[in-house]
Amino acid sequence: GAVVSQHPSRVICKSGTSVKIECRSLDFQATTMFWYRQFPKKSLMLMATSNEGSKATYEQGVEKDKFLINHASLTLSTLTVTSAHPEDSSFYICSARARLTGNTEAFFGQGTRLTVV
Amino acid sequence: AQTVTQSQPEMSVQEAETVTLSCTYDTSESDYYLFWYKQPPSRQMILVIRQEAYKQQNATENRFSVNFQKAAKSFSLKISDSQLGDAAMYFCAYVNSGGGADGLTFGKGTHLIIQP
Numbered sequence: 001g002a003v004v005s006q007h008p009s010r011v012i013c014k015s016g017t018s019v020k021i022e023c024r025s026l027d028f029q030a031t032t033m034f035w036y037r038q039f040p041k042k043s044l045m046l047m048a049t050s051n052e053g054s055k056a057t058y059e060q061g062v063e064k065d066k067f068l069i070n071h072a073s074l075t076l077s078t079l080t081v082t083s084a085h086p087e088d089s090s091f092y093i094c095s096a097r098a099r100l101t102g103n104t105e106a107f108f109g110q111g112t113r114l115t116v117v
Numbered sequence: 118a119q120t121v122t123q124s125q126p127e128m129s130v131q132e133a134e135t136v137t138l139s140c141t142y143d144t145s146e147s148d149y150y151l152f153w154y155k156q157p158p159s160r161q162m163i164l165v166i167r168q169e170a171y172k173q174q175n176a177t178e179n180r181f182s183v184n185f186q187k188a189a190k191s192f193s194l195k196i197s198d199s200q201l202g203d204a205a206m207y208f209c210a211y212v213n214s215g216g217g218a219d220g221l222t223f224g225k226g227t228h229l230i231i232q233p
Contacts, residue, residue: 034220043208046220106221108162
């Protein structure tokens with residue numbers, strides 16, 4: 001199957017700083033990438049959808065100024081958590097959908113565990 | 118909005134036996150896809166099986182099969198000959214068909230325990 005690489009896998013940052021998480025599709029072009037958040041022992045909640053070259057679409061209740069998403073190319077999307085606070089600590093997962101094939105299967109990255117201290 | 122419900126927070130099964138995980142969903146759409154994902158302790162999401170709503174035949178992947186009841190909006194996963202490596206969180210997920218612009222809607226998950 002297609003490979004989606006997400007980095008870093010773990011990050012610890014100080015409160016008030018910003019953290020960038022990268023999501024790359026390694027062997028396919030992704031027109032659409034998705035960012036999810038998963039709290040401990042909970043399900044995945046869709047945060048936003050990003051399409052290459054356009055602004056991300058955020059789900060209701062997700063602060064677009066706090067969670068900046070950039071999808072500058074068909075293989076890379078980034079999520080920046082700005083002015084992070086302890087309540088932003090969570091597991092963030094990206095997924096990517098393949099271009100052209102109309103494939104509705106979404107391939108997932110390995111996830112990033114963010115801890116804000 | 119679509120919703121996905123998994124009513125079993127935890128299930129336990131003896132190794133080599135069969136277990137069924139339940140999932141129901143709510144949608145007003147007629148064309149969509151349903152998935153079962155496995156999330157082991159590594160937290161990597163792994164696709165187990167996929168079902169297109171327009172297909173009446175239930176999907177099967179080796180030891181994994183689904184019972185898709187479109188009218189009842191039910192999508193259960195059967196795992197036959199359970200193995201220790203099957204232990205994980207299992208999430209049922211839904212997405213509208215067409216366009217590929219929609220993210221997945223997940224259920225709350227079922228923690229599957231395999232007893233040796």
